[in-house]
Amino acid sequence: MIFREVEDRDLIAKARRGDVDAFGILVSRWEKRIYNYLLRLVGNREEAMDLSQDVFLKAWQNLKKLEDADRFSSWLFRIAHNEAFSLLRKNRPETALTADPAVADRSARLYPVELTLAVQHALTRLSDDQREAVLLKVYQGFKFDEMAEILGCPVSTIKSRLYAALDLLKDTLAPVGARGVQ
Amino acid sequence: MTCSSIDLKAYVLGELPESEKGLVAGHVRECASCGEEMERLSLTHLALVSLRDEEVPRRIAFVSDKVFEPRWWQRVWRSGPAMGFASAALLACAILAHGLLRPAPWAGPSVTVDTAAVERRVAAEVNERINARVNAMVSEAVAKAVFDTNLRQQRRTAELLAGVEKKYDLQRKADLLAFEANLEIVSKQQARTFMASSGLEVKP
Numbered sequence: 001m002i003f004r005e006v007e008d009r010d011l012i013a014k015a016r017r018g019d020v021d022a023f024g025i026l027v028s029r030w031e032k033r034i035y036n037y038l039l040r041l042v043g044n045r046e047e048a049m050d051l052s053q054d055v056f057l058k059a060w061q062n063l064k065k066l067e068d069a070d071r072f073s074s075w076l077f078r079i080a081h082n083e084a085f086s087l088l089r090k091n092r093p094e095t096a097l098t099a100d101p102a103v104a105d106r107s108a109r110l111y112p113v114e115l116t117l118a119v120q121h122a123l124t125r126l127s128d129d130q131r132e133a134v135l136l137k138v139y140q141g142f143k144f145d146e147m148a149e150i151l152g153c154p155v156s157t158i159k160s161r162l163y164a165a166l167d168l169l170k171d172t173l174a175p176v177g178a179r180g181v182q
Numbered sequence: 183m184t185c186s187s188i189d190l191k192a193y194v195l196g197e198l199p200e201s202e203k204g205l206v207a208g209h210v211r212e213c214a215s216c217g218e219e220m221e222r223l224s225l226t227h228l229a230l231v232s233l234r235d236e237e238v239p240r241r242i243a244f245v246s247d248k249v250f251e252p253r254w255w256q257r258v259w260r261s262g263p264a265m266g267f268a269s270a271a272l273l274a275c276a277i278l279a280h281g282l283l284r285p286a287p288w289a290g291p292s293v294t295v296d297t298a299a300v301e302r303r304v305a306a307e308v309n310e311r312i313n314a315r316v317n318a319m320v321s322e323a324v325a326k327a328v329f330d331t332n333l334r335q336q337r338r339t340a341e342l343l344a345g346v347e348k349k350y351d352l353q354r355k356a357d358l359l360a361f362e363a364n365l366e367i368v369s370k371q372q373a374r375t376f377m378a379s380s381g382l383e384v385k386p
Contacts, residue, residue: 031242036235119233138230173229174222
């Protein structure tokens with residue numbers, strides 16, 4: 001990771017000087033993380049793909065505003081957060097919860113795909129803020145203070161959202177997790 | 183440590199410092215309700231992390247976007263002919279700089295070079311130099327031999343002279359001794375003669 005960070009810093013420096021190829025390498029390194037973060041946040045592949053394009057385009061346009069190259073990941077996820085919530089605020093309907101076939105039978109052992117569906121469904125039951133907190137913490141591995149920087153709110157708010165999300169997920173996923181790891 | 187002071191969620195999410203992890207783990211082993219809660223949270227976390235990342239459906243690329251289009255000087259710079267032109271210009275500059283910085287050569291009138299004459303002249307010059315060098319070496323060797331010979335002759339002469347002087351010195355000493363003996367005899371004879379003529383008895 002240390003070497004990776006050093007190389008990212010070099011690439012960022014080159015990209016700041018207008019090196020498109022260097023920025024292309026940065027995109028290839030981060031696109032999967034950003035895409036999956038956005039996909040789990042907005043729940044739609046096409047929208048996640050379009051948002052990913054927008055995120056990297058804005059990153060390129062604003063790269064010179066990045067003060068500390070070591071904070072590139074937080075800065076990039078901050079852009080992704082803004083793009084995603086801009087879309088969610090605009091057109092996300094409050095969809096009714098649908099029955100999840102994967103968790104319909106609570107006695108049978110789950111296959112991996114069923115476990116995946118169960119987790120995806122459980123995530124959709126969270127509020128956008130709660131889901132985003134889970135995504136940043138569980139899937140992206142950010143610390144509380146980094147999440148606070150990305151989301152622009154205090155650490156206490158982050159913990160509140162995350163703990164509330166865990167309480168909700170626990171009811172659904174604890175039995176699923178138990179069956180999934182049998 | 184009480185149940186209310188235990189942050190099981192922070193433990194599961196990896197946010198607790200190492201110093202507190204042991205305390206929480208110890209409490210969970212002793213407290214049944216906290217143990218059950220820890221198990222539920224761990225299973226939840228396990229289920230969450232089982233969700234795998236999807237591959238990006240298509241490559242995110244912005245090369246076709248306006249903002250990524252190279253500027254006019256970038257297009258010129260990256261084009262092949264331009265690079266060729268730049269290389270030629272660089273080479274021309276290097277030659278020009280070399281010509282300006284190098285000391286000017288002799289700018290006499292142009293002459294037709296007679297190669298054979300030059301070769302003959304060079305050969306003569308070489309022979310002349312070789313002969314001069316050989317003569318110098320021979321002269322030096324002869325001078326050294328003469329010097330050595332003279333030195334040996336001088337030493338020999340000195341040795342002979344010393345021998346002769348020694349011989350004549352011995353001879354002179356011998357002559358001197360003989361002369362002294364003869365002189366004594368003569369003196370004795372003269373004394374006898376004088377005493378005889380004086381009527382004195384001469385004792386034998």
